[in-house]
Amino acid sequence: MNQPETYLHELLAKAHWTDEECRWLLHYLDHTPGTALQTHLLERFRQQGFEPQHQQLSDGILARIHARIQPAAPVTPVMPMYRRWWNIAAAAVLVGAAVAGGIYWLRPVANVQTAGVQALPAVTDVAPGGNKARLVLGNGQAVLLDQAADGPIAGSGEQVHKQDAELVYGPGGGSGSNTLITPNGGQFRVQLADGTKVWLNAASSLQYPAAFTGSDRTVTLKGEAYFEVAQNADKPFFVNVNGMTVQVLGTHFNVNAYAEEKHFTTTLLEGAVRVVAGNQRLTLAPGQQTTLEQHSGVLQRSAGDTENAVAWKNGLFTFKNDELVAVMRDISRWYDVSVVFEDGADEKIHVTGAMRRQEYLQQALKILELTADLHFEVQGRTVTVRKK
Secondary structure, eight states: OOHHHHHHHHHHTOSOOOHHHHHHHHHHHHSSOOOHHHHHHHHHHHTOEEOGGGHHHHHHHHHHHHHHHSOOOOOOOOOOOSSTTHHHHTTSOOOOOOEETTBOSEEOOOOOOOOOOOOOOOOSOOOOOEEOOEEEOTTSOEEETTTSOSEEOTTTTTOEEEETTEEEEOSSOOSSEEEEEEOTTEEEEEEOTTSOEEEEOSSEEEEEESSOOSSSEEEEEEEEEEEEOOOOTTSOEEEEETTEEEEESSOEEEEEEOTTSSEEEEEEEESOEEEEETTEEEEEOTTEEEEEETTTOOEEEEEOOHHHHHGGGGTEEEEEEEEHHHHHHHHHHHHTOEEEEOTTOOTTOEEEEEEETTSOHHHHHHHHHTTSSEEEEEETTEEEEEEO
């Protein structure tokens, strides 16, 4: 056995690792191809505890472990993330941050009501979502954009053009209200007549005027979208969501407002926004977010996680201590599948980690299995979650 492997075995036998030993592991993982030994390292890493001040080291080590032991997959270019170890996720599949403060990758908590189902054998894999959407023009005409050719959209008066996965409205924009709708497994971009750019996530819709002719710019969102609003101090921009309004002049922000989630979140990256819900009004600074609890209607402001908020736009799934049931709703929307929890499979375990949205379904589920006492089986477009 060569010297690095000998040293690695010594580390695996230790109860704790120093900062220097962690940095040695980072170098080792960056310069060593995948081996069975590294698979054992992953299991050992799961058992290793880290104090909060060492979390960045642990994140980097785990990222490199998964970059080495996961099978190669087609790489789709993604937009760069903002900082720290998320940059690694654009090129490699990641799962789970290491334990910090006693919280492991997946930790069981209270059980919730589940459905009893029979085991289903795995069959043909399910492809990830892609650039799919339907545009409904003001005259009622519907256009399937993933089937439409690039160029002017018929019926739009030459004012709306499709280019790859983006709609672009001319300054005139046309007349009436347009609606862009993404299905499960779809996403799309649109540049509105004022120059505002919007990224629409899966199972979402955005209603907007073909041209902003009034004293303001108002759009209506269902689901999730990321906005880069063109500045116009004389014509404020409003995003209406069920029970909430986001008021802006010119800014970058993300709104997550899926009806099936417990709360709506607005996360600000640049500029300033005011979030209004009933008689509650909160103004955000960059890096902050609001949370509107759907059940109580309470609006709260807190420090936001901009990386996590816009990860979907940058080609990643990211989970930070999220309940598995919420994670599987994300999976369901992107892969257009149904998810069933078998009796005994805990929906409430918490998940922390990241993976590429371009993974096929079976690979994505295998990544989750690496850190959970759970098993996923796929039949057609149904995913069954069961305890191992």
